[in-house]
Amino acid sequence: MKKLKWVSNDVDSYNQAKEYIDTAIVPLMAVSIGSEMKNIVAKGEFITLVSTDLERQLKGRVFLFPSYSYLKKSENVIENLIEWKTELQQEFKHVFFLTSEDDLKKMKNEHLEGELIWLPTIPLEHMDDNLKRKLLQDQVEQILNILLQSWNKS
Numbered sequence: 201m202k203k204l205k206w207v208s209n210d211v212d213s214y215n216q217a218k219e220y221i222d223t224a225i226v227p228l229m230a231v232s233i234g235s236e237m238k239n240i241v242a243k244g245e246f247i248t249l250v251s252t253d254l255e256r257q258l259k260g261r262v263f264l265f266p267s268y269s270y271l272k273k274s275e276n277v278i279e280n281l282i283e284w285k286t287e288l289q290q291e292f293k294h295v296f297f298l299t300s301e302d303d304l305k306k307m308k309n310e311h312l313e314g315e316l317i318w319l320p321t322i323p324l325e326h327m328d329d330n331l332k333r334k335l336l337q338d339q340v341e342q343i344l345n346i347l348l349q350s351w352n353k354s
Contacts (some may be wrong), residue, residue: 206266214263223262224292225346226284227251228280228299232272240272242298243321250319251298253340258347262319263292277304282311294350 214221229244248267255264268284270277281297288295297316299305305318319339324332 206264210228210263212243218291220260221263222293223258223351224265224288224295225251225262226256226295226297228281228297228301228304229267229269230272230299230301230303231269236272242323242325246259246321246324247298247300247319249324249336250339250343253336254298254343257265257344261331262347268297272301272303278307278312281316285315293354294316294347296343296347296350317343318333319343 227244227247227250229247230240232240244267249263251267255262265288268281270280284297285295295315297312298319299316300319300321302318304316311317319342322335322339327335
């Protein structure tokens, strides 16, 4: 099975094998300018790398959606994510959101318990490629454990 991302060809592949693809992954990207912009961008970069690696390792089981971008100071993010979850659950048995934003970790509620996966950001900017690869792999393995637990419950 090829990778499944938000591109036309992959949607065709999804439609042909949708009975096996039961998990949606949605990376979350905060947007903010000003003094915290670089930190916010680094978090988004990290989540993108982890999401892509996760999808690569689980191809044929997960569909990677485009990143959901939101203004960091927005107050209705959780409500929007609940709406996303409701919509995606019409096609996918499992829906997971990936973030490195502390604010979302604090705001999640019972409607997203278990589906909102928070990862601490690892600053990759000046890191050796081999070490970067190892750290990303460690993060992906942690997420895999969460996904496996969820899959085993159902």
